[in-house]
Amino acid sequence: DVKVTQSSRYLVKRTGEKVFLECVQDMDHENMFWYRQDPGLGLRLIYFSYDVKMKEKGDIPEGYSVSREKKERFSLILESASTNQTSMYLCASTGGVQGGNTIYFGEGSWLTVV
Amino acid sequence: AQRVTQPEKLLSVFKGAPVELKCNYSYSGSPELFWYVQYSRQRLQLLLRHISRESIKGFTADLNKGETSFHLKKPFAQEEDSAMYYCALRRMDSSYKLIFGSGTRLLVRP
Numbered sequence: 147d148v149k150v151t152q153s154s155r156y157l158v159k160r161t162g163e164k165v166f167l168e169c170v171q172d173m174d175h176e177n178m179f180w181y182r183q184d185p186g187l188g189l190r191l192i193y194f195s196y197d198v199k200m201k202e203k204g205d206i207p208e209g210y211s212v213s214r215e216k217k218e219r220f221s222l223i224l225e226s227a228s229t230n231q232t233s234m235y236l237c238a239s240t241g242g243v244q245g246g247n248t249i250y251f252g253e254g255s256w257l258t259v260v
Numbered sequence: 261a262q263r264v265t266q267p268e269k270l271l272s273v274f275k276g277a278p279v280e281l282k283c284n285y286s287y288s289g290s291p292e293l294f295w296y297v298q299y300s301r302q303r304l305q306l307l308l309r310h311i312s313r314e315s316i317k318g319f320t321a322d323l324n325k326g327e328t329s330f331h332l333k334k335p336f337a338q339e340e341d342s343a344m345y346y347c348a349l350r351r352m353d354s355s356y357k358l359i360f361g362s363g364t365r366l367l368v369r370p
Binding site: 194 | 269303305306346356358363
């Protein structure tokens with residue numbers, strides 16, 4: 147079974163803090179994604195990566211950056227957390243055609259910024 | 261621009277009643293459509309995709325290109341179907357990123 151693991155399930159951070167959200171997948175997938183999930187807004191794509199050290203902005207990249215130094219790991223960084231970044235963050239990965247294009251999700255990281 | 265619309269935030273039905281969760285999309289090319297489901301305290305998971313044309317857990321969805329719709333249907337709802345359902349679109353000529361609708365919460369009452 148594909149496994150996408152998000153290391154932190156629940157975090158509480160202060161405004162202005164730097165926050166790291168880590169995601170690891172164990173299926174050698176090329177493509178990894180970070181989404182933000184908010185009630186009434188669904189899932190919105192923040193950033194995605196199609197290879198090591200490669201990244202592209204999604205629909206709402208402002209206030210976020212990412213890092214992909216190894217194929218299995220994709221990190222989301224909030225340089226200076228703000229209260230409007232309180233949300234559920236979902237990591238996902240897919241291997242593309244070989245994997246049937248199915249995208250697999252992690253369990254999510256609940257971030258509260260106070 | 262691509263967009264996925266799920267007009268209902270909440271759909272409440274009684275056990276055994278038919279269910280239809282609506283999904284409309286806007287995209288000028290050929291899309292790939294999916295339904296994802298998130299049960300309480302579980303991760304988001306793929307329910308079905310239009311390419312497969314299969315029935316999963318009694319759910320079906322047909323892509324109607326004329327109406328640009330991909331509604332999810334089940335003839336007899338069960339309590340365990342209560343969950344959050346997301347419709348998603350992926351461009352066939354693009355990267356593997358998905359565009360999601362805002363989601364519909366299905367509540368099946370006993």
